[in-house]
Amino acid sequence: MSSDQIGIMGVFDRLDNLLEAIEGLSKIRIPIERVHSPAPNEEIRKKLGMKRSAIRFFTLAGGLFGLVFAYFLCIATASVWEPDVWGKPFTAWVPYSVIAYEWTLLAAVIASFFGVLILARKKRLDPPPLCDPRFTVDRFGIVVTCSRGERKYVLEIFSKAEKIDEVDS
Amino acid sequence: MDLVLALPLSQLTDPLAQLSVASHFRFLGRFGVFYPQPFVLVYGSLPRPGRRAGSSERPEKKLYRLLSFGWRSTQTQWRPFESSYILFSAITVAFVPCVASIVSWDYALTIVPGYHSTIWGPYFMVGALHSGLAMLLTLIIPMRRIYRLEKIITVDVIENIAKILISTAFLMLYDYLVEFFMSWYGSDPTEMMTFKLRAVTGLYPPIFWFVVVSVIAVPFLFSFKSIRTNLSFLFIISIVMNIGMWLERFIIIIGPPAHDWIPYDWGWYWPSLVEWGILGGSISFFFLLFLVYSKTIPTISITETKEELTPPGASEGRAK
Numbered sequence: 001m002s003s004d005q006i007g008i009m010g011v012f013d014r015l016d017n018l019l020e021a022i023e024g025l026s027k028i029r030i031p032i033e034r035v036h037s038p039a040p041n042e043e044i045r046k047k048l049g050m051k052r053s054a055i056r057f058f059t060l061a062g063g064l065f066g067l068v069f070a071y072f073l074c075i076a077t078a079s080v081w082e083p084d085v086w087g088k089p090f091t092a093w094v095p096y097s098v099i100a101y102e103w104t105l106l107a108a109v110i111a112s113f114f115g116v117l118i119l120a121r122k123k124r125l126d127p128p129p130l131c132d133p134r135f136t137v138d139r140f141g142i143v144v145t146c147s148r149g150e151r152k153y154v155l156e157i158f159s160k161a162e163k164i165d166e167v168d169s
Numbered sequence: 170m171d172l173v174l175a176l177p178l179s180q181l182t183d184p185l186a187q188l189s190v191a192s193h194f195r196f197l198g199r200f201g202v203f204y205p206q207p208f209v210l211v212y213g214s215l216p217r218p219g220r221r222a223g224s225s226e227r228p229e230k231k232l233y234r235l236l237s238f239g240w241r242s243t244q245t246q247w248r249p250f251e252s253s254y255i256l257f258s259a260i261t262v263a264f265v266p267c268v269a270s271i272v273s274w275d276y277a278l279t280i281v282p283g284y285h286s287t288i289w290g291p292y293f294m295v296g297a298l299h300s301g302l303a304m305l306l307t308l309i310i311p312m313r314r315i316y317r318l319e320k321i322i323t324v325d326v327i328e329n330i331a332k333i334l335i336s337t338a339f340l341m342l343y344d345y346l347v348e349f350f351m352s353w354y355g356s357d358p359t360e361m362m363t364f365k366l367r368a369v370t371g372l373y374p375p376i377f378w379f380v381v382v383s384v385i386a387v388p389f390l391f392s393f394k395s396i397r398t399n400l401s402f403l404f405i406i407s408i409v410m411n412i413g414m415w416l417e418r419f420i421i422i423i424g425p426p427a428h429d430w431i432p433y434d435w436g437w438y439w440p441s442l443v444e445w446g447i448l449g450g451s452i453s454f455f456f457l458l459f460l461v462y463s464k465t466i467p468t469i470s471i472t473e474t475k476e477e478l479t480p481p482g483a484s485e486g487r488a489k
Contacts, residue, residue: 014482039475040247043483048244053252059260102267105260112253112260117238120246128241136242138481 006168007033008154009130009143010161015043017160018140022047024157025142030150033143036135044140055115062111063104070103071096129167269294276422283363283425286351292344299337299384300414302330306407308459310400312468321469324398331388331397334410338388345385363425372437373420380420383413 012018018035022044025032037044074096085092130143139162146154151166158164240246273293276284306327313322349368352360368377387406391397396406428435440448462468 012482015480016482018482034241034243034245036242037244037247037480038242039472039480040251041480044244045248050244050248053249055249055252056256059253059256102264105264105267109257109260112256116249116253119249120243131241136240 004147005145006148006151006166007130007143007145008151008158009132009141009165010158011132011134011163011165012140012142012160013138013162014160015041015140018142019043019047020160021142021157025144025154028150028153028157030144030146030154033145034141036132036139036141036143038136038138038140053119055112055119058115058118059108059112062115063108065111066103066105066107067100069107070100073103074099130165132163132165266290266294269297281425281429282357282359283367283421286348288344288347288351292348295337295340295344296414296417299334299341300411302334302337303407303410303414306330306403307411310404310407312463316463316468318469321474324400327400327403328394328397331391331403334388335391338385342385345381359430363428366428367420367424372439373424376416376420380413380417383409384417387413 010021012021018037022032022035026047032048035044035048075091078091128143132139132141135141142158144154155164270290270293273289277286277289279285309322310327313319349364352364366373368374387409390402390406396402423438426434427438
Protein backbone atom coordinates (compact mmCIF):
# COMPACT_ATOMS: atom_id res chain seq x y z
CA MET A 1 0.00 0.00 0.00
CA SER A 2 1.25 3.48 -0.79
CA SER A 3 0.94 6.29 1.78
CA ASP A 4 -2.13 7.58 -0.08
CA GLN A 5 -3.97 4.40 0.73
CA ILE A 6 -6.08 3.92 3.84
CA GLY A 7 -7.95 0.99 5.32
CA ILE A 8 -11.56 1.36 6.40
CA MET A 9 -13.60 -1.17 8.35
CA GLY A 10 -17.37 -1.09 8.71
CA VAL A 11 -19.05 -3.14 11.43
CA PHE A 12 -22.68 -4.07 10.71
CA ASP A 13 -25.29 -5.58 12.98
CA ARG A 14 -27.66 -6.51 10.14
CA LEU A 15 -27.06 -8.74 7.12
CA ASP A 16 -29.15 -6.56 4.78
CA ASN A 17 -26.96 -3.54 5.48
CA LEU A 18 -23.83 -5.56 4.83
CA LEU A 19 -25.16 -6.85 1.50
CA GLU A 20 -26.10 -3.30 0.47
CA ALA A 21 -22.60 -2.12 1.32
CA ILE A 22 -21.00 -4.91 -0.72
CA GLU A 23 -23.20 -3.99 -3.67
CA GLY A 24 -22.35 -0.29 -3.30
CA LEU A 25 -18.63 -0.97 -3.17
CA SER A 26 -18.71 -3.19 -6.23
CA LYS A 27 -20.59 -0.48 -8.15
CA ILE A 28 -17.86 2.10 -7.56
CA ARG A 29 -15.20 -0.63 -8.02
CA ILE A 30 -13.52 -0.34 -4.68
CA PRO A 31 -11.72 -3.60 -3.93
CA ILE A 32 -12.95 -5.42 -0.84
CA GLU A 33 -10.12 -6.72 1.32
CA ARG A 34 -12.14 -8.96 3.64
CA VAL A 35 -15.75 -9.69 4.59
CA HIS A 36 -16.36 -11.11 8.06
CA SER A 37 -19.46 -12.99 9.17
CA PRO A 38 -20.20 -14.95 12.35
CA ALA A 39 -21.27 -17.97 10.28
CA PRO A 40 -20.90 -18.99 6.64
CA ASN A 41 -23.49 -17.28 4.46
CA GLU A 42 -24.49 -18.10 0.89
CA GLU A 43 -25.85 -14.61 0.12
CA ILE A 44 -22.56 -12.92 0.99
CA ARG A 45 -20.65 -15.33 -1.21
CA LYS A 46 -23.02 -14.72 -4.12
CA LYS A 47 -22.62 -10.95 -3.76
CA LEU A 48 -18.85 -11.32 -3.69
CA GLY A 49 -18.98 -13.63 -6.73
CA MET A 50 -16.90 -16.29 -5.01
CA LYS A 51 -16.34 -19.54 -6.87
CA ARG A 52 -16.30 -23.06 -5.44
CA SER A 53 -13.42 -23.80 -3.14
CA ALA A 54 -10.38 -25.50 -4.63
CA ILE A 55 -10.01 -27.60 -1.52
CA ARG A 56 -11.39 -30.66 -3.33
CA PHE A 57 -8.28 -30.74 -5.52
CA PHE A 58 -6.09 -30.90 -2.42
CA THR A 59 -8.22 -33.80 -1.17
CA LEU A 60 -8.01 -35.62 -4.50
CA ALA A 61 -4.26 -35.07 -4.84
CA GLY A 62 -3.67 -36.22 -1.26
CA GLY A 63 -5.83 -39.31 -1.73
CA LEU A 64 -4.07 -40.32 -4.95
CA PHE A 65 -0.68 -39.77 -3.38
CA GLY A 66 -1.68 -41.92 -0.37
CA LEU A 67 -2.95 -44.70 -2.63
CA VAL A 68 0.23 -44.86 -4.72
CA PHE A 69 2.51 -44.42 -1.72
CA ALA A 70 0.81 -47.24 0.22
CA TYR A 71 1.26 -49.77 -2.59
CA PHE A 72 4.84 -48.57 -3.04
CA LEU A 73 5.49 -48.92 0.69
CA CYS A 74 4.06 -52.46 0.81
CA ILE A 75 5.89 -53.67 -2.28
CA ALA A 76 9.14 -52.00 -1.21
CA THR A 77 8.89 -53.52 2.28
CA ALA A 78 8.22 -56.98 0.84
CA SER A 79 11.16 -56.56 -1.55
CA VAL A 80 13.51 -55.68 1.29
CA TRP A 81 12.41 -58.48 3.64
CA GLU A 82 11.68 -61.10 0.96
CA PRO A 83 9.14 -63.13 2.90
CA ASP A 84 8.84 -66.84 2.13
CA VAL A 85 5.56 -66.95 0.17
CA TRP A 86 5.66 -70.66 -0.67
CA GLY A 87 4.95 -70.31 -4.37
CA LYS A 88 2.21 -67.70 -4.01
CA PRO A 89 2.45 -64.37 -5.91
CA PHE A 90 5.14 -62.23 -4.34
CA THR A 91 3.06 -59.04 -4.29
CA ALA A 92 -0.11 -59.74 -2.35
CA TRP A 93 -2.42 -57.10 -3.81
CA VAL A 94 -5.48 -57.91 -1.73
CA PRO A 95 -3.97 -57.35 1.75
CA TYR A 96 -2.02 -54.39 0.37
CA SER A 97 -5.34 -52.82 -0.58
CA VAL A 98 -6.26 -52.53 3.11
CA ILE A 99 -3.14 -50.45 3.71
CA ALA A 100 -3.82 -48.51 0.50
CA TYR A 101 -7.38 -47.74 1.64
CA GLU A 102 -6.16 -46.37 4.95
CA TRP A 103 -3.33 -44.36 3.39
CA THR A 104 -5.68 -42.91 0.76
CA LEU A 105 -7.98 -41.55 3.45
CA LEU A 106 -5.15 -40.47 5.73
CA ALA A 107 -3.27 -38.55 3.04
CA ALA A 108 -6.53 -37.02 1.79
CA VAL A 109 -7.28 -35.69 5.28
CA ILE A 110 -3.79 -34.29 5.82
CA ALA A 111 -3.71 -32.69 2.36
CA SER A 112 -7.16 -31.15 2.93
CA PHE A 113 -6.09 -29.79 6.31
CA PHE A 114 -3.02 -28.08 4.89
CA GLY A 115 -5.08 -27.05 1.87
CA VAL A 116 -7.41 -25.12 4.14
CA LEU A 117 -4.49 -23.42 5.86
CA ILE A 118 -3.11 -22.41 2.46
CA LEU A 119 -6.41 -21.34 0.90
CA ALA A 120 -7.60 -19.53 4.02
CA ARG A 121 -4.29 -17.67 4.08
CA LYS A 122 -3.72 -18.33 7.72
CA LYS A 123 -0.27 -16.81 7.73
CA ARG A 124 -0.51 -14.98 11.01
CA LEU A 125 -1.98 -15.80 14.37
CA ASP A 126 -2.38 -12.20 15.59
CA PRO A 127 -5.44 -10.33 14.36
CA PRO A 128 -4.86 -7.75 11.59
CA PRO A 129 -5.04 -3.99 12.42
CA LEU A 130 -8.67 -3.71 11.36
CA CYS A 131 -10.56 -6.49 13.07
CA ASP A 132 -13.36 -6.64 15.60
CA PRO A 133 -13.64 -9.61 17.99
CA ARG A 134 -17.44 -9.46 17.61
CA PHE A 135 -17.09 -10.77 14.04
CA THR A 136 -16.91 -14.28 15.46
CA VAL A 137 -19.95 -13.63 17.65
CA ASP A 138 -22.81 -11.68 16.04
CA ARG A 139 -21.50 -8.89 13.84
CA PHE A 140 -20.70 -8.61 10.13
CA GLY A 141 -17.83 -6.57 8.77
CA ILE A 142 -16.18 -5.26 5.62
CA VAL A 143 -12.61 -4.09 5.30
CA VAL A 144 -11.62 -2.10 2.22
CA THR A 145 -8.45 -0.44 1.03
CA CYS A 146 -8.96 2.80 -0.86
CA SER A 147 -7.33 6.13 -1.63
CA ARG A 148 -7.97 9.17 0.52
CA GLY A 149 -10.02 10.61 -2.35
CA GLU A 150 -12.36 7.59 -2.28
CA ARG A 151 -12.80 7.80 1.48
CA LYS A 152 -15.96 9.90 1.39
CA TYR A 153 -17.70 7.46 -1.01
CA VAL A 154 -16.81 4.53 1.22
CA LEU A 155 -18.06 6.33 4.33
CA GLU A 156 -21.30 7.07 2.49
CA ILE A 157 -21.72 3.40 1.63
CA PHE A 158 -20.93 2.50 5.24
CA SER A 159 -23.57 4.96 6.50
CA LYS A 160 -25.65 2.13 8.02
CA ALA A 161 -22.65 0.66 9.79
CA GLU A 162 -22.75 0.40 13.54
CA LYS A 163 -19.09 1.40 13.81
CA ILE A 164 -16.41 2.57 11.38
CA ASP A 165 -12.65 2.32 11.95
CA GLU A 166 -9.84 3.67 9.81
CA VAL A 167 -6.10 3.16 9.65
CA ASP A 168 -3.38 4.74 7.56
CA SER A 169 -1.35 2.45 5.40
CA MET B 170 10.44 -69.24 10.89
CA ASP B 171 13.49 -69.70 13.12
CA LEU B 172 12.10 -67.12 15.46
CA VAL B 173 8.82 -69.01 15.67
CA LEU B 174 10.58 -72.27 16.56
CA ALA B 175 12.69 -70.54 19.16
CA LEU B 176 9.65 -69.43 21.11
CA PRO B 177 8.14 -71.63 23.81
CA LEU B 178 5.09 -73.55 22.64
CA SER B 179 2.76 -71.81 25.07
CA GLN B 180 3.66 -68.47 23.55
CA LEU B 181 2.58 -69.67 20.14
CA THR B 182 -0.94 -70.10 21.37
CA ASP B 183 -0.93 -66.70 23.02
CA PRO B 184 -2.59 -64.32 20.56
CA LEU B 185 -0.34 -61.40 21.41
CA ALA B 186 2.78 -63.52 20.99
CA GLN B 187 1.41 -64.60 17.61
CA LEU B 188 0.96 -61.00 16.63
CA SER B 189 4.54 -60.22 17.55
CA VAL B 190 6.00 -63.03 15.44
CA ALA B 191 3.70 -62.60 12.46
CA SER B 192 5.09 -59.56 10.70
CA HIS B 193 2.08 -59.11 8.42
CA PHE B 194 -0.28 -58.78 11.36
CA ARG B 195 2.07 -56.39 13.08
CA PHE B 196 2.36 -54.35 9.91
CA LEU B 197 -1.41 -54.01 9.71
CA GLY B 198 -1.80 -53.12 13.36
CA ARG B 199 0.79 -50.38 13.37
CA PHE B 200 -1.18 -48.32 10.94
CA GLY B 201 -3.61 -47.69 13.76
CA VAL B 202 -1.45 -44.80 14.95
CA PHE B 203 -2.00 -42.97 11.68
CA TYR B 204 -5.75 -42.56 12.02
CA PRO B 205 -6.87 -39.08 11.02
CA GLN B 206 -9.53 -38.73 13.70
CA PRO B 207 -7.42 -36.33 15.80
CA PHE B 208 -6.98 -34.10 12.75
CA VAL B 209 -10.71 -34.11 12.12
CA LEU B 210 -11.48 -33.37 15.75
CA VAL B 211 -9.02 -30.50 15.92
CA TYR B 212 -10.11 -29.20 12.55
CA GLY B 213 -13.81 -29.28 13.39
CA SER B 214 -13.06 -27.22 16.48
CA LEU B 215 -11.18 -24.49 14.59
CA PRO B 216 -13.83 -21.76 14.67
CA ARG B 217 -14.72 -22.58 18.29
CA PRO B 218 -11.54 -21.41 20.02
CA GLY B 219 -11.47 -18.69 17.37
CA ARG B 220 -14.60 -17.27 18.94
CA ARG B 221 -12.82 -16.92 22.24
CA ALA B 222 -9.56 -15.65 20.81
CA GLY B 223 -10.22 -11.92 20.52
CA SER B 224 -7.28 -9.54 20.27
CA SER B 225 -6.22 -9.46 23.90
CA GLU B 226 -2.68 -10.29 24.97
CA ARG B 227 -3.85 -12.48 27.86
CA PRO B 228 -2.20 -15.94 27.75
CA GLU B 229 -5.47 -17.85 27.35
CA LYS B 230 -6.49 -15.63 24.44
CA LYS B 231 -3.13 -16.30 22.80
CA LEU B 232 -3.69 -20.00 23.34
CA TYR B 233 -7.12 -19.82 21.69
CA ARG B 234 -5.60 -17.94 18.74
CA LEU B 235 -2.98 -20.66 18.43
CA LEU B 236 -5.57 -23.45 18.65
CA SER B 237 -7.71 -21.81 15.98
CA PHE B 238 -4.73 -20.99 13.71
CA GLY B 239 -5.70 -17.32 13.88
CA TRP B 240 -9.32 -17.80 12.85
CA ARG B 241 -10.99 -14.48 11.92
CA SER B 242 -14.18 -15.76 10.25
CA THR B 243 -13.57 -14.09 6.90
CA GLN B 244 -15.21 -15.42 3.75
CA THR B 245 -11.84 -16.67 2.45
CA GLN B 246 -11.67 -18.80 5.60
CA TRP B 247 -15.31 -19.90 5.71
CA ARG B 248 -15.40 -21.14 2.13
CA PRO B 249 -12.58 -23.76 2.28
CA PHE B 250 -13.65 -24.62 5.83
CA GLU B 251 -17.19 -25.45 4.74
CA SER B 252 -16.10 -27.48 1.71
CA SER B 253 -13.49 -29.41 3.64
CA TYR B 254 -15.89 -30.02 6.53
CA ILE B 255 -18.11 -32.01 4.17
CA LEU B 256 -15.10 -33.85 2.76
CA PHE B 257 -13.78 -34.63 6.24
CA SER B 258 -17.18 -35.95 7.31
CA ALA B 259 -17.28 -38.28 4.31
CA ILE B 260 -13.71 -39.47 4.93
CA THR B 261 -14.42 -40.03 8.62
CA VAL B 262 -17.42 -42.20 7.74
CA ALA B 263 -15.20 -44.20 5.38
CA PHE B 264 -12.73 -44.64 8.23
CA VAL B 265 -15.26 -46.01 10.70
CA PRO B 266 -14.99 -49.63 9.50
CA CYS B 267 -11.18 -49.48 9.81
CA VAL B 268 -11.16 -47.85 13.21
CA ALA B 269 -13.86 -50.06 14.68
CA SER B 270 -12.61 -53.35 13.31
CA ILE B 271 -8.84 -53.25 13.01
CA VAL B 272 -8.14 -54.59 16.50
CA SER B 273 -10.75 -57.30 16.01
CA TRP B 274 -8.98 -58.45 12.84
CA ASP B 275 -5.73 -58.66 14.79
CA TYR B 276 -7.47 -61.11 17.12
CA ALA B 277 -9.40 -62.92 14.38
CA LEU B 278 -6.19 -63.64 12.44
CA THR B 279 -4.86 -65.77 15.30
CA ILE B 280 -5.70 -69.47 15.66
CA VAL B 281 -7.08 -69.21 19.18
CA PRO B 282 -10.52 -70.89 19.35
CA GLY B 283 -13.21 -68.27 19.83
CA TYR B 284 -11.07 -65.58 18.20
CA HIS B 285 -10.63 -67.14 14.75
CA SER B 286 -13.82 -65.91 13.10
CA THR B 287 -14.72 -63.52 10.29
CA ILE B 288 -17.69 -62.22 12.30
CA TRP B 289 -15.28 -60.31 14.56
CA GLY B 290 -14.90 -57.29 12.29
CA PRO B 291 -18.62 -56.44 12.01
CA TYR B 292 -19.12 -57.69 15.58
CA PHE B 293 -16.69 -55.08 16.94
CA MET B 294 -18.05 -52.41 14.66
CA VAL B 295 -21.64 -52.92 15.76
CA GLY B 296 -20.44 -53.17 19.37
CA ALA B 297 -18.59 -49.86 19.03
CA LEU B 298 -21.72 -48.22 17.64
CA HIS B 299 -23.93 -49.73 20.34
CA SER B 300 -21.67 -48.81 23.27
CA GLY B 301 -20.85 -45.45 21.67
CA LEU B 302 -24.52 -44.49 21.58
CA ALA B 303 -24.99 -45.67 25.16
CA MET B 304 -21.99 -43.59 26.24
CA LEU B 305 -23.41 -40.64 24.33
CA LEU B 306 -26.58 -40.88 26.41
CA THR B 307 -24.54 -41.19 29.62
CA LEU B 308 -22.66 -38.00 28.78
CA ILE B 309 -25.28 -35.73 27.21
CA ILE B 310 -28.14 -36.32 29.65
CA PRO B 311 -26.31 -34.72 32.63
CA MET B 312 -24.41 -32.31 30.38
CA ARG B 313 -27.51 -30.75 28.84
CA ARG B 314 -28.79 -29.98 32.33
CA ILE B 315 -25.47 -28.69 33.74
CA TYR B 316 -24.74 -26.47 30.73
CA ARG B 317 -28.42 -25.61 30.18
CA LEU B 318 -28.48 -27.01 26.65
CA GLU B 319 -32.08 -28.24 26.82
CA LYS B 320 -33.13 -26.10 23.84
CA ILE B 321 -30.36 -27.48 21.62
CA ILE B 322 -30.19 -31.10 22.80
CA THR B 323 -33.92 -31.63 22.90
CA VAL B 324 -35.74 -34.71 24.19
CA ASP B 325 -36.46 -35.55 20.52
CA VAL B 326 -32.73 -35.87 19.86
CA ILE B 327 -32.30 -38.19 22.84
CA GLU B 328 -35.38 -40.17 21.86
CA ASN B 329 -33.92 -40.72 18.39
CA ILE B 330 -30.70 -42.04 19.91
CA ALA B 331 -32.80 -44.47 21.95
CA LYS B 332 -34.57 -45.62 18.76
CA ILE B 333 -31.23 -46.26 17.04
CA LEU B 334 -30.19 -48.30 20.08
CA ILE B 335 -33.11 -50.66 19.43
CA SER B 336 -31.79 -51.35 15.92
CA THR B 337 -28.19 -51.79 17.11
CA ALA B 338 -29.48 -54.19 19.79
CA PHE B 339 -30.97 -56.29 16.97
CA LEU B 340 -27.59 -56.28 15.22
CA MET B 341 -25.85 -57.33 18.43
CA LEU B 342 -28.37 -60.16 18.83
CA TYR B 343 -27.63 -61.28 15.29
CA ASP B 344 -23.87 -61.28 15.99
CA TYR B 345 -24.31 -63.33 19.15
CA LEU B 346 -26.54 -65.87 17.41
CA VAL B 347 -24.21 -66.22 14.41
CA GLU B 348 -21.19 -66.79 16.67
CA PHE B 349 -22.91 -69.63 18.52
CA PHE B 350 -24.52 -71.01 15.36
CA MET B 351 -21.22 -71.16 13.46
CA SER B 352 -19.57 -72.90 16.36
CA TRP B 353 -22.33 -75.54 16.42
CA TYR B 354 -22.53 -75.82 12.61
CA GLY B 355 -18.73 -76.17 12.30
CA SER B 356 -18.76 -79.07 14.80
CA ASP B 357 -15.26 -78.17 15.97
CA PRO B 358 -15.06 -79.56 19.54
CA THR B 359 -12.52 -76.95 20.68
CA GLU B 360 -14.62 -74.11 19.35
CA MET B 361 -17.76 -75.59 20.91
CA MET B 362 -15.98 -75.94 24.24
CA THR B 363 -15.05 -72.25 24.14
CA PHE B 364 -18.69 -71.25 23.79
CA LYS B 365 -19.80 -73.78 26.38
CA LEU B 366 -17.36 -72.22 28.84
CA ARG B 367 -18.73 -68.81 27.93
CA ALA B 368 -22.43 -69.55 28.35
CA VAL B 369 -22.90 -72.77 30.35
CA THR B 370 -20.16 -73.78 32.80
CA GLY B 371 -17.33 -72.13 34.66
CA LEU B 372 -16.69 -68.63 35.94
CA TYR B 373 -17.92 -66.58 32.99
CA PRO B 374 -21.58 -67.66 32.28
CA PRO B 375 -23.10 -65.30 34.91
CA ILE B 376 -21.23 -62.42 33.27
CA PHE B 377 -22.30 -63.59 29.81
CA TRP B 378 -25.98 -63.72 30.74
CA PHE B 379 -25.75 -60.34 32.44
CA VAL B 380 -24.28 -59.06 29.16
CA VAL B 381 -27.12 -60.60 27.14
CA VAL B 382 -29.70 -58.95 29.37
CA SER B 383 -28.02 -55.54 29.64
CA VAL B 384 -26.80 -55.20 26.05
CA ILE B 385 -29.59 -56.90 24.10
CA ALA B 386 -32.73 -57.20 26.25
CA VAL B 387 -32.63 -53.88 28.13
CA PRO B 388 -32.47 -51.63 25.00
CA PHE B 389 -35.77 -53.16 23.87
CA LEU B 390 -37.37 -51.23 26.75
CA PHE B 391 -36.91 -48.24 24.47
CA SER B 392 -39.79 -49.62 22.40
CA PHE B 393 -42.02 -47.91 24.99
CA LYS B 394 -42.29 -44.17 24.40
CA SER B 395 -42.78 -43.48 28.11
CA ILE B 396 -39.35 -45.04 28.83
CA ARG B 397 -37.40 -43.55 25.94
CA THR B 398 -38.61 -40.05 26.78
CA ASN B 399 -37.91 -40.38 30.51
CA LEU B 400 -34.39 -39.02 30.95
CA SER B 401 -33.80 -40.66 34.35
CA PHE B 402 -34.64 -44.08 32.90
CA LEU B 403 -32.51 -43.40 29.84
CA PHE B 404 -29.54 -42.39 31.98
CA ILE B 405 -29.77 -45.48 34.20
CA ILE B 406 -30.24 -47.82 31.23
CA SER B 407 -27.30 -46.24 29.39
CA ILE B 408 -25.03 -46.87 32.39
CA VAL B 409 -26.22 -50.50 32.62
CA MET B 410 -25.53 -50.88 28.90
CA ASN B 411 -22.04 -49.41 29.26
CA ILE B 412 -21.21 -51.83 32.05
CA GLY B 413 -22.64 -54.66 29.92
CA MET B 414 -20.58 -53.67 26.89
CA TRP B 415 -17.40 -53.51 28.96
CA LEU B 416 -18.11 -56.97 30.39
CA GLU B 417 -18.87 -58.28 26.90
CA ARG B 418 -15.39 -57.26 25.72
CA PHE B 419 -14.00 -58.78 28.90
CA ILE B 420 -15.48 -62.23 28.29
CA ILE B 421 -14.80 -62.37 24.56
CA ILE B 422 -11.17 -61.31 24.99
CA ILE B 423 -10.36 -63.09 28.25
CA GLY B 424 -12.46 -66.23 27.74
CA PRO B 425 -10.74 -67.90 24.74
CA PRO B 426 -7.09 -67.68 25.96
CA ALA B 427 -8.21 -68.95 29.38
CA HIS B 428 -8.91 -72.32 27.71
CA ASP B 429 -6.93 -72.48 24.48
CA TRP B 430 -4.90 -75.26 22.84
CA ILE B 431 -2.63 -76.05 25.77
CA PRO B 432 -4.49 -77.69 28.71
CA TYR B 433 -1.49 -76.89 30.92
CA ASP B 434 -2.33 -73.19 30.54
CA TRP B 435 -6.00 -73.55 31.40
CA GLY B 436 -7.37 -71.44 34.19
CA TRP B 437 -9.79 -68.70 35.12
CA TYR B 438 -8.69 -65.12 34.85
CA TRP B 439 -10.10 -62.41 37.05
CA PRO B 440 -8.55 -58.93 37.34
CA SER B 441 -6.46 -58.17 40.42
CA LEU B 442 -6.99 -55.08 42.57
CA VAL B 443 -4.15 -53.35 40.74
CA GLU B 444 -5.82 -54.05 37.39
CA TRP B 445 -9.15 -52.73 38.66
CA GLY B 446 -7.20 -49.65 39.79
CA ILE B 447 -5.78 -49.19 36.31
CA LEU B 448 -9.31 -49.48 34.87
CA GLY B 449 -10.65 -46.95 37.37
CA GLY B 450 -7.74 -44.63 36.59
CA SER B 451 -8.31 -44.83 32.84
CA ILE B 452 -12.04 -44.10 33.23
CA SER B 453 -11.24 -41.17 35.53
CA PHE B 454 -8.66 -39.89 33.07
CA PHE B 455 -11.24 -40.01 30.29
CA PHE B 456 -13.69 -37.98 32.36
CA LEU B 457 -10.93 -35.52 33.30
CA LEU B 458 -10.13 -34.92 29.62
CA PHE B 459 -13.82 -34.69 28.80
CA LEU B 460 -14.42 -32.09 31.50
CA VAL B 461 -11.34 -30.08 30.50
CA TYR B 462 -12.58 -30.09 26.91
CA SER B 463 -16.12 -29.05 27.88
CA LYS B 464 -14.79 -26.34 30.17
CA THR B 465 -12.44 -24.74 27.64
CA ILE B 466 -14.06 -25.32 24.23
CA PRO B 467 -17.78 -25.04 23.39
CA THR B 468 -19.30 -28.52 23.37
CA ILE B 469 -21.88 -27.57 20.78
CA SER B 470 -20.73 -26.45 17.34
CA ILE B 471 -21.74 -22.79 17.43
CA THR B 472 -21.15 -22.46 13.70
CA GLU B 473 -23.61 -25.22 12.87
CA THR B 474 -26.14 -23.81 15.32
CA LYS B 475 -25.87 -20.33 13.80
CA GLU B 476 -26.25 -21.72 10.31
CA GLU B 477 -29.67 -23.01 11.32
CA LEU B 478 -30.77 -19.54 12.44
CA THR B 479 -31.90 -16.64 10.29
CA PRO B 480 -29.07 -14.07 10.41
CA PRO B 481 -29.84 -10.73 12.11
CA GLY B 482 -31.24 -8.33 9.58
CA ALA B 483 -32.41 -11.00 7.14
CA SER B 484 -36.09 -11.72 6.69
CA GLU B 485 -37.45 -15.13 7.75
CA GLY B 486 -37.17 -17.89 5.18
CA ARG B 487 -34.29 -16.29 3.31
CA ALA B 488 -31.15 -18.19 2.46
CA LYS B 489 -29.05 -18.63 5.58
